[in-house]
Amino acid sequence: MLNEKWFLESVENDIDGLAEIQKRICVSMEQLEIEGKYEKKEAAVKHHFEYVRVAIKLLTEDLGLYGVNDHLRDLLKMLRVIAEPAPYLKVFIPVIREKNEEWCDVIEKENDILVNRIQKLELKISKKNSHLSIDQKNMNNKDVPDQPQLETPPSLTVPPTNSQGNLEQVENSLVTSVPEMNFEINGQDSLEDLRQKFFMNLEKSLHQQNQQFTKCFFDGEATYLQSDNDLSNYKIVKNGYEFETQVKDFETIFLVESTEGLKMTVPKIDFDNLSEYVGKPDEKQTMIDCTRKRVQKEFSPPEFVERKSMMLHLRKFFDSKLEEISKKLENTEVSEEMKNDLNLEKKKIEERVQKLPKHDKYLIVSMAGSFCNVHIDFSATSVFYHVIVGKKIFYVAERTEENFEIYRKYEENRLTIETWIGKDLKDEWERIEINAGQTAFIPAGFLHMVFTPENSIVIGGNFLQEEFLKSHFKLTRFEDELVRREIQRKEEAFQDFWNAIFCYVKNIFIPKVKNDGYPLTVETTDRISLFINELENGGKAEWYSLTEKEEILQNLRSLTSTSTSHIDSLKRPTPSNSETNDDDESILSKKQKLCESSQS
Structure with missing residues (x-):
């Protein structure tokens, strides 16, 4: 069974983490320059930060006295209902942003992190609660005296939220029991001891039957796999409107709870009509299918993907x-x-x-217990991933150079290595649970593994972005090398990557730069240089002859030279009116002298 002592320690650590975020927000508030708007500042502090502080204090006391019970869950939910819409911040921050841009950004970011952590803690507790029998749940709430209540500040009207409905949906879809772990748990084991045992068992079963690895993973992933570090690789937003507002440079993963505002068309597929989309049951099918005409016709990607792909x-x-x-x-x-x-x-x-590559639309059908090992999607493509039926559990690791080097080592030795990369990255994993109706957006380059706890149907796509060209080229070259060394199959790589890039540069990028006009931005200049450097030493591209490829490269080079000439012309001093007039007069006088001399 799940280790109760560790679970309570884990929840306590999470609540302490909320307190640390609240302290950072208060420190940031003290840095603001207000100028006669103290009343609004005091209101914001009272309604938000003081409220958060009191709520966290009650959570800490409640956990120490009574453990994890319904009352603690209610307190946590109340805290989220107040923090998530943040009406006080939305009123206060715009008033003082002009002179406090940096600190306002910090406060808003920290509040987003606070809400994100509250949501994750709610899900953790709800999952733990779903593992208990009815008798155990009643025991947790038995003989508990009246506990202090957290009330909404009387002067604050909280906008309605549907988060509770989403939470109940998550709870109802969770399994009702968890199998026994197939390693011995000692009551004196620390969290680190338990995690070490879990990872050792996973690593051992990886090279045995796949079912044994899957069972071990399912038994303990929710309790032992996620890192205890302070990670924040993803944000939860309610719908596409919030996503579009917050996505900005798309540097983090987003989990969007509703398709509203995403402008994505989702085909009405379920297991009853699945054969209409993928063929007859007795036909051999691939798990991922991106060519079926009906899927292509009834499925359109989110507007964000249409804009970026x-x-x-x-x-x-x-x-x-x-x-x-x-x-x-x-x-x-x-x-x-x-x-x-x-x-x-x-x-x-x-x-x-x-x-043309057909990776931007696919249909994935996977059975319960399926597991996709640690990887980066081919050519470091970005991903959108919508669950129609079932559930998917992602574990993601931040895209740092250190993590990539670990990945590189494992991929280069994947045919002989006996250790599991998941164990080497055990302090990096963050859990993301994607339920039916939810959509995940994952930027280029994130390491991840995927577990399927229920039979699932997913639509999604991989897409290249100009913003992540460095990552695309870096991983593609690495994968090309793996294919050359026969470590990776060609079919596992991005289809016709180098052909597609030459084609894109010729037909989209160069005309776009010319249409945008000059001077070029630093960002555009960097992309031109990157395209030139990579395509001069690119992989196989059979769509164009050597002459045609050189012409494309020459057109790229001319973009930067044209930009330089344009900038030089802007720097060249323009003669003043007086200078022009003087020149005109001198020319006239010279003409007169010539006439006089000719007459003479």
């Missing part, structure tokens, strides 16, 4: 070209010779479209 931009470009050609062919005044040329161009484009 390099390959989707390329596909739209070719679609518009084909539409343009079709209109010309319908013109009765077009000559036969021109029609032949147009048909040849159309055929060439259609062949190119057919070869």
